């Protein structure tokens with residue numbers, strides 16, 4: 174398969190300035206795709222864009238600073254991508270930096286997290302998936318988490334939003350397959366990203382390598398609807414072997430171990 178012909182000429186990476194998103198960006202440029210990278214903070218975004226442009230002088234690497242949870246997000250993305258053929262959409266941004274019981278946290282935080290993981294990928298998949306379907310080729314990747322394998326106490330909205338993402342991807346995968354568009358839910362376990370270093374420093378050095386994770390994703394875009402990082406299939410089988418009540422308790426214990434490092 175000619176990767177750039179199938180998924181090019183341009184990939185849009187929502188959350189492409191660091192971690193798994195930046196690793197995807199590098200691997201996609203390596204495979205011949207131009208890039209549009211989105212993130213909120215301008216400095217890391219510019220650093221990543223400049224580094225990639227130096228490494229891949231023949232590719233067109235662009236970036237735009239925007240918040241995927243802002244009400245005018247889609248208008249801004251349309252402006253940035255105007256005139257470009259987005260053949261691959263990667264929705265990477267989605268992490269949760271708070272671990273608190275749902276009712277003890279503020280509702281605004283929960284709503285932003287749901288917007289980031291549900292409404293924003295939905296809007297982007299609708300916008301670019303339509304064009305891909307019309308063109309008869311393309312790919313969509315939404316990033317998930319093992320936290321979705323059961324309702325995860327202290328991560329209630331995060332785990333539920335990622336479960337939405339997994340189910341949504343399955344349906345899109347079936348709907349778009351006849352039109353040559355691949356859809357993948359890329360479900361990650363603990364991964365050593367800058368986000369983790371900032372918010373869960375006790376986990377640094379313990380998770381998967383973002384480059385390895387992204388390499389599996391790039392190779393697996395056509396093998397949807399679900400790709401799990403190592404350990405995910407075993408964790409899912411373990412949780413499925415018990416009652417849902419016990420699965421939730423087990424997810425809680427796994428989360429506690431994660432917090433404790």
Ligand SMILES: NC(=O)c1ccc[n+]([C@@H]2O[C@H](COP(=O)([O-])OP(=O)(O)OC[C@H]3O[C@@H](n4cnc5c(N)ncnc54)[C@H](OP(=O)(O)O)[C@@H]3O)[C@@H](O)[C@H]2O)c1
Nearest residue numbers: 188189190192212213214241266267268318363364366368
């Ligand atoms: N790391 C893990 O252990 C782990 C485990 C399971 C699943 N995952 C999933 O993997 C994905 C990547 O995780 P990550 O650890 O790299 O952290 P992340 O914060 O979800 O992703 C980092 C990228 O997203 C951007 N971003 C975050 N919020 C944004 C917003 N509101 N608008 C625009 N851009 C935004 C970040 O830049 P700015 O901050 O500058 O905006 C950065 O480019 C997420 O979907 C996460 O749920 C991660």
